Amino acid sequence: MTPGLPLSRCTGCGTGFFPHRLICPRCGEASWQTDRVEAGVVEQMTTVRYAAGRDQWEPRYIACVRTSEGQVINAGLEEPLPEQTAVKLFDRDGCPIARRALG
Numbered sequence: 477m478t479p480g481l482p483l484s485r486c487t488g489c490g491t492g493f494f495p496h497r498l499i500c501p502r503c504g505e506a507s508w509q510t511d512r513v514e515a516g517v518v519e520q521m522t523t524v525r526y527a528a529g530r531d532q533w534e535p536r537y538i539a540c541v542r543t544s545e546g547q548v549i550n551a552g553l554e555e556p557l558p559e560q561t562a563v564k565l566f567d568r569d570g571c572p573i574a575r576r577a578l579g
């Protein structure tokens with residue numbers, strides 16, 4: 477896993493997006509610089525207990541995380557975490573993962 481998530485920052489207005497957009501919905505610019513975001517806070521969490529067509533399924537935890545840059549993203553959790561838990565963000569083969577921030 478790579479620490480942080482890739483953030484596309486609009487060169488027109490400075491807004492950061494994850495995932496990447498083709499055109500900035502704020503200002504219409506289509507030029508980007510690459511940045512990273514590494515921290516956030518859990519806003520909501522849900523447990524996925526069933527997947528259609530799967531016989532073997534362990535419960536999985538998915539959270540809405542507000543990043544330190546203000547985006548709200550969906551991230552996988554390795555354990556259930558209560559709302560307002562501070563997390564660090566990771567990139568696991570293109571999938572956002574959030575882990576409880578230590579300290």
Ligand SMILES: [Zn+2]
Pocket residue numbers: 486487488489490491500501502503504505
């Ligand atoms: Zn923009």
